[in-house]
Amino acid sequence: MPSLYKTWVELLESRGAMHPETLLYRFLIDGDVDGDVQTIDYGRFLARVKAIATTLQAQGCAGERALLLYPPGIDFIEGFFGCLFAGVIAVPAYPPDPSRLARTLPRLRGIVADAQPRFVLTTAFVASFAEMLMPQAPELAALSWLSTDELDPSAGEAWARPDITEETLAFLQYTSGSTGRPKGVMLTHKNLMYNVRISSERLGLGQPGDHMVSWLPQYHDMGLIGASINPVFNGYGATIMSPMSFLQRPGALDAGDLGVPGHGLRRPELRL
Numbered sequence: 001m002p003s004l005y006k007t008w009v010e011l012l013e014s015r016g017a018m019h020p021e022t023l024l025y026r027f028l029i030d031g032d033v034d035g036d037v038q039t040i041d042y043g044r045f046l047a048r049v050k051a052i053a054t055t056l057q058a059q060g061c062a063g064e065r066a067l068l069l070y071p072p073g074i075d076f077i078e079g080f081f082g083c084l085f086a087g088v089i090a091v092p093a094y095p096p097d098p099s100r101l102a103r104t105l106p107r108l109r110g111i112v113a114d115a116q117p118r119f120v121l122t123t124a125f126v127a128s129f130a131e132m133l134m135p136q137a138p139e140l141a142a143l144s145w146l147s148t149d150e151l152d153p154s155a156g157e158a159w160a161r162p163d164i165t166e167e168t169l170a171f172l173q174y175t176s177g178s179t180g181r182p183k184g185v186m187l188t189h190k191n192l193m194y195n196v197r198i199s200s201e202r203l204g205l206g207q208p209g210d211h212m213v214s215w216l217p218q219y220h221d222m223g224l225i226g227a228s229i230n231p232v233f234n235g236y237g238a239t240i241m242s243p244m245s246f247l248q249r250p251g252a253l254d255a256g257d258l259g260v261p262g263h264g265l266r267r268p269e270l271r272l
Contacts, residue, residue, distance in 0.1 A: 052082025
């Protein structure tokens with residue numbers, strides 16, 4: 001079915017209309033399946049995405065860039081799709097780590113300097129923390145900040161479909177910057193659709209009863225494309241948790257197949 005659609009806007013709208021009450025994401029807040037869990041179905045997810053998009057559209061956002069600064073969770077994915085639904089280019093990045101500001105803040109400033117975003121999408125908590133960093137990074141103060149977790153989903157009722165095609169730029173994926181300044185890779189809706197389709201075919205994903213589990217960083221390409229976006233493409237649900245929760249309790253989840261970077265396999269609990 002995904003091959004019928006040219007953009008991710010068309011695809012998610014279809015999913016939301018056909019399966020509004022089907023579970024899309026489940027976030028393990030503390031990494032425990034029996035602990036605090038945040039869930040959202042396709043219908044509510046679509047409503048929140050449209051609310052974000054509508055808020056951006058009200059500011060004349062088409063073609064602009066938005067920095068995504070979120071902790072791990074569903075808010076990040078809503079912000080990403082909110083950009084797509086507004087015709088805005090998403091720029092995923094991780095909030096500066098308070099314990100490693102000497103490394104993480106310069107990297108964020110490098111991304112801002114290169115991407116030249118107009119907006120920052122984040123949560124109210126991260127926004128309040130970012131205010132304390134603005135004396136060290138004054139360029140952050142010049143951006144328009146939006147705490148998407150405070151938006152009323154009903155705001156999306158005024159959403160207007162953006163003028164986009166499969167060739168429209170969807171987001172900028174930045175490298176780690178470990179060997180120099182962060183470098184952004186441009187991906188269109190078509191690039192993203194192809195990437196997810198091919199990876200799904202090779203891994204045999206999208207079968208009846210499938211459910212994805214991921215602890216990967218969502219701003220990383222594998223965590224974003226392979227885990228956060230993939231469920232929408234294939235129409236199944238996903239359980240996500242933060243990388244830190246995984247490192248603390250790697251054996252807490254029961255997964256049938258394992259796709260993981262090499263450093264994850266260094267955990268003895270995951271060795272086969």
